[in-house]
Amino acid sequence: MSTEDTTSRRRGRRPAGQDTRTALVEAARAVFAEHGYERATVRAIAGRAGVDAAMVNHWFGGKEGLFAQAVLELPFSPLELLSTLRDGPDDQFGERIVRTFVTRWDGVGGETFQALVRSVASHELAATVLREFFSKFFAEIIADMGSGNAALRTSLCASQLVGIGVIRYIARFEPMVAADVDTLVKAIAPTVQRYLTGDLGL
Amino acid sequence: MSTEDTTSRRRGRRPAGQDTRTALVEAARAVFAEHGYERATVRAIAGRAGVDAAMVNHWFGGKEGLFAQAVLELPFSPLELLSTLRDGPDDQFGERIVRTFVTRWDGVGGETFQALVRSVASHELAATVLREFFSKFFAEIIADMGSGNAALRTSLCASQLVGIGVIRYIARFEPMVAADVDTLVKAIAPTVQRYLTGDLGL
Structure with a gap:
C-alpha cells in the first residue's frame, strides 16, 4: 500500500484503487456542495464517480468518513x-x-x-x-x-x-x-x- | 461627526480628518507587515502617512489601537x-x-x-x-x-x-x-x- 501511495504521487498511471478513491473524493466534494450533507447520498456520489457504492464503505467507512476526508480533509x-x-x-x-x-x-x-x-x-x-x-x-x-x-x-x-x-x-x-x-x-x-x-x- | 462619516462614504472629497485616519490605516498595514508589531514605530507609521505622530493618539489612542483597528480590524x-x-x-x-x-x-x-x-x-x-x-x-x-x-x-x-x-x-x-x-x-x-x-x- 505504501508503495502504491508513493507511485501514485509520480507522473503516470495511478493504481486502480487510488483512482477509485480519488474519483470518490472529487465526486463527494461536488455532491456535498450541491446538496449539503444530509441530502447527499452515497448512491449519488458513487454514481457520479462511476464506481460501485460499496467502494464508499471500503475506502471511507461510509458517508461520514467520506465527508470528513473529502471535504473537511480530516486526518x-x-x-x-x-x-x-x-x-x-x-x-x-x-x-x-x-x-x-x-x-x-x-x-x-x-x-x-x-x-x-x-x-x-x-x-x-x-x-x-x-x-x-x-x-x-x-x-x-x-x-x-x-x-x-x-x-x-x-x-x-x-x-x-x-x-x-x-x-x-x-x-x-x-x-x-x-x-x-x-x-x-x-x-x-x-x-x-x-x-x-x-x-x-x- | 456622523455627518462627516456619511459624507465620506459618498463620492467626492473626504474631510481632512478622515483622510488622515485613512492614510494612517494604510501606512500602518504597510509598516506592520514590513517590521512586525514590536519593531514598527508610531513615528515611522506617521511619517509614511505624511501626518503628525500625535494623530495616532488622536485617532487610535496609540500604537495598539492602531494595530487593532488597521490590521486586526477590531471593532x-x-x-x-x-x-x-x-x-x-x-x-x-x-x-x-x-x-x-x-x-x-x-x-x-x-x-x-x-x-x-x-x-x-x-x-x-x-x-x-x-x-x-x-x-x-x-x-x-x-x-x-x-x-x-x-x-x-x-x-x-x-x-x-x-x-x-x-x-x-x-x-x-x-x-x-x-x-x-x-x-x-x-x-x-x-x-x-x-x-x-x-x-x-x-
Missing part, C-alpha cells in the same frame, strides 16, 4: 474516533476527549487544523457539515450521559476543543504550543468534563 | 477594553471577560469575528500580533492576580474565548447562537475564572 475517521471516545467511564470522558484531540492533531501537524478552520471560516458548507456532524454523533453520546441540555453541552465542548486548536496550531500562543499533552489534559479536561456532565448554572 | 479599542475589564473584583474577572467578549462581538456582528479568524488563519503577521497583544496586556493583568503560570493561564483563557467566537459566529452551533449572554456567562465564566485564578492541576 482520521470520525466514527472510529467516536468509538475510541466511548470506551471508558463517563466521568473520564473529558480527559479522553482532550487527550485524543491533542494527540491526533499533534500527529498530523498544525497546518491540517489550520486548513480546517480556514475552510470553516470561508465556506458555509464546511461549517454546516461540521455542525451536522457534531450534532449527529457527539450530541448523541452526550445525550446518553443523561445530564440534559445535550445540544448546549455539545456546543460548549466544541468551543473549548476548537479553541485549543486555534491557540495551539494557528495563533500559536506560548506555552500552549510547547505544553505536553498531560499538562493540557490536567488544565483543560475539568472544563470539558463540566460541560459534559456538570452543573452549568442554568 | 473596539483594546486598551479601553482592558480598562473596563480591570474594573471590578478579581474573582468576577471571568464573568466580566465572557460578558464583555460576547456583548462586544454580538454588537458588531459575527462577520467581523469571522474576518479576524480568517486573517489569523491566513497571515502569520495577524497571528503574531494577536499573540503579542495578548502576551503584553492580558498576561500582565493575569500576572497581577498572583496565581502564577500567567502565560499558560493567558493561553487557556484565549482558547476558551476564541472557541466561543468560532462556535457562535462562524460554525454557528445551536443553541450557542441563540443563547443569551446570561446563559453563556453562567456556563462559561467558571471555566475562565478557573483558568485565571484556579487550580490547574499542575
Whole structure:
C-alpha cells in the first residue's frame, strides 16, 4: 500500500484503487456542495464517480468518513474516533476527549487544523457539515450521559476543543504550543468534563 | 461627526480628518507587515502617512489601537477594553471577560469575528500580533492576580474565548447562537475564572 501511495504521487498511471478513491473524493466534494450533507447520498456520489457504492464503505467507512476526508480533509475517521471516545467511564470522558484531540492533531501537524478552520471560516458548507456532524454523533453520546441540555453541552465542548486548536496550531500562543499533552489534559479536561456532565448554572 | 462619516462614504472629497485616519490605516498595514508589531514605530507609521505622530493618539489612542483597528480590524479599542475589564473584583474577572467578549462581538456582528479568524488563519503577521497583544496586556493583568503560570493561564483563557467566537459566529452551533449572554456567562465564566485564578492541576 505504501508503495502504491508513493507511485501514485509520480507522473503516470495511478493504481486502480487510488483512482477509485480519488474519483470518490472529487465526486463527494461536488455532491456535498450541491446538496449539503444530509441530502447527499452515497448512491449519488458513487454514481457520479462511476464506481460501485460499496467502494464508499471500503475506502471511507461510509458517508461520514467520506465527508470528513473529502471535504473537511480530516486526518482520521470520525466514527472510529467516536468509538475510541466511548470506551471508558463517563466521568473520564473529558480527559479522553482532550487527550485524543491533542494527540491526533499533534500527529498530523498544525497546518491540517489550520486548513480546517480556514475552510470553516470561508465556506458555509464546511461549517454546516461540521455542525451536522457534531450534532449527529457527539450530541448523541452526550445525550446518553443523561445530564440534559445535550445540544448546549455539545456546543460548549466544541468551543473549548476548537479553541485549543486555534491557540495551539494557528495563533500559536506560548506555552500552549510547547505544553505536553498531560499538562493540557490536567488544565483543560475539568472544563470539558463540566460541560459534559456538570452543573452549568442554568 | 456622523455627518462627516456619511459624507465620506459618498463620492467626492473626504474631510481632512478622515483622510488622515485613512492614510494612517494604510501606512500602518504597510509598516506592520514590513517590521512586525514590536519593531514598527508610531513615528515611522506617521511619517509614511505624511501626518503628525500625535494623530495616532488622536485617532487610535496609540500604537495598539492602531494595530487593532488597521490590521486586526477590531471593532473596539483594546486598551479601553482592558480598562473596563480591570474594573471590578478579581474573582468576577471571568464573568466580566465572557460578558464583555460576547456583548462586544454580538454588537458588531459575527462577520467581523469571522474576518479576524480568517486573517489569523491566513497571515502569520495577524497571528503574531494577536499573540503579542495578548502576551503584553492580558498576561500582565493575569500576572497581577498572583496565581502564577500567567502565560499558560493567558493561553487557556484565549482558547476558551476564541472557541466561543468560532462556535457562535462562524460554525454557528445551536443553541450557542441563540443563547443569551446570561446563559453563556453562567456556563462559561467558571471555566475562565478557573483558568485565571484556579487550580490547574499542575
